[in-house]
Amino acid sequence: MLRVLSWAAGMAALATVALGxxxxxxxxxxxxxxxxxxxxxxSRVAQWPRPLATHRSLDLLAPERASANSQDYPDTSGxxxxxxxxxxxxxxxxxxxxxxxxxxxxxxxxxxxxxxIDILFxxxxxxxxxxxxxxxxxxxxxxxxxxxxxxGRWNGSYFGAYPTPSSSSSFANGVLTxxxxxxxxxxxxxxxGFVVLTSADAGVTIDEDAPDSLLxxxxxxxxxxxxxxxxxxxxxxxxxxxxxAPFTATLRFTxxxxxxxxxxxxVGKKSTCNARVGGKVLHATARASDGTTVRCTWLLxxxxxxxxxxxxxxxxxxxxxxxxxxxxxxxKIR
Numbered sequence: 039m040l041r042v043l044s045w046a047a048g049m050a051a052l053a054t055v056a057l058g059x060x061x062x063x064x065x066x067x068x069x070x071x072x073x074x075x076x077x078x079x080x081s082r083v084a085q086w087p088r089p090l091a092t093h094r095s096l097d098l099l100a101p102e103r104a105s106a107n108s109q110d111y112p113d114t115s116g117x118x119x120x121x122x123x124x125x126x127x128x129x130x131x132x133x134x135x136x137x138x139x140x141x142x143x144x145x146x147x148x149x150x151x152x153x154x155i156d157i158l159f160x161x162x163x164x165x166x167x168x169x170x171x172x173x174x175x176x177x178x179x180x181x182x183x184x185x186x187x188x189x190g191r192w193n194g195s196y197f198g199a200y201p202t203p204s205s206s207s208s209f210a211n212g213v214l215t216x217x218x219x220x221x222x223x224x225x226x227x228x229x230x231g232f233v234v235l236t237s238a239d240a241g242v243t244i245d246e247d248a249p250d251s252l253l254x255x256x257x258x259x260x261x262x263x264x265x266x267x268x269x270x271x272x273x274x275x276x277x278x279x280x281x282x283a284p285f286t287a288t289l290r291f292t293x294x295x296x297x298x299x300x301x302x303x304x305v306g307k308k309s310t311c312n313a314r315v316g317g318k319v320l321h322a323t324a325r326a327s328d329g330t331t332v333r334c335t336w337l338l339x340x341x342x343x344x345x346x347x348x349x350x351x352x353x354x355x356x357x358x359x360x361x362x363x364x365x366x367x368x369x370k371i372r
Contacts, residue, residue, distance in 0.1 A: 111250075113250050120238040136219050141215075147211055147212050151184060155236050157235075158179050158233050159232050160177060161226035163256060180216055186207070189222070204219035205222060229261065230261060231256035273290050275287070281371055282340040285347055289351045304355040311325050322335060
């Protein structure tokens with residue numbers, strides 16, 4: 039999506055920077071790719087063409103946040119020059135904490151000798167407004183070329199080799215798959231920023247950054263961690279119950295994680311209104327629902343004084359299925 043970047047003078051010398059120690063135990067590759075040595079030198083590059091450290095408030099991040107534990111990120115085709123051309127990125131996480139990135143390329147059934155594909159991670163994106171960490175926000179990086187892949191962590195000067203026992207990668211038929219447990223990225227929560235970069239000349243120029251993003255560099259994936267799924271709580275309010283008159287029940291609901299959301303917007307909201315008097319089912323004459331309230335109204339039968347109106351009122355979201363709340367009620371009719 040961005041054809042750019044003739045790197046600063048001296049890149050030939052920078053490419054000889056040695057890989058930091060500690061590669062033993064990396065599950066990706068026993069030999070380091072050329073891209074690691076090149077990317078270690080990023081701290082000495084005078085200017086990145088589209089600053090990765092462009093961070094916004096959580097409100098502005100929200101449109102790109104996932105509403106489930108998987109998300110697709112499209113990218114424009116044909117915008118990478120001779121470099122690997124990213125067309126889509128699929129990101130998932132599971133209950134074990136595994137993050138998986140599946141990156142599809144349109145022009146590389148197999149990688150060429152000088153190709154690099156790199157993923158940068160900003161694991162404390164929400165805190166960057168206060169203090170930028172890592173390299174322009176990038177705390178960890180994954181580097182892939184024809185020799186395989188390796189994970190690096192920013193050490194203040196370069197991305198040094200970093201043991202990640204949980205990580206694995208593969209490349210076949212134009213698709214790169216990379217998996218890593220979130221604990222090996224410092225347990226980021228609730229979101230992680232990422233960007234994918236590609237090069238056809240071992241990093242001398244970067245011809246692609248993906249996916250297409252509204253955030254000046256970082257795209258956002260929301261991590262759903264075990265035990266952090268929100269539930270719904272609420273208060274029920276009942277109106278007066280008079281024979282032959284309307285009767286209204288109101289449910290005001292809130293998310294358990296309202297103060298610190300661990301999930302994106304809940305979708306597929308449905309409200310339920312159930313009531314009966316004696317053995318007769320009542321049909322709601324009016325119902326209303328907004329972001330925090332469900333209201334149901336029924337017409338009580340004539341001559342029902344002395345009986346009770348019973349029923350329930352609720353709200354549920356189809357995604358995720360556990361986000362639901364129901365409150366039962368009973369009120370004597372006058």
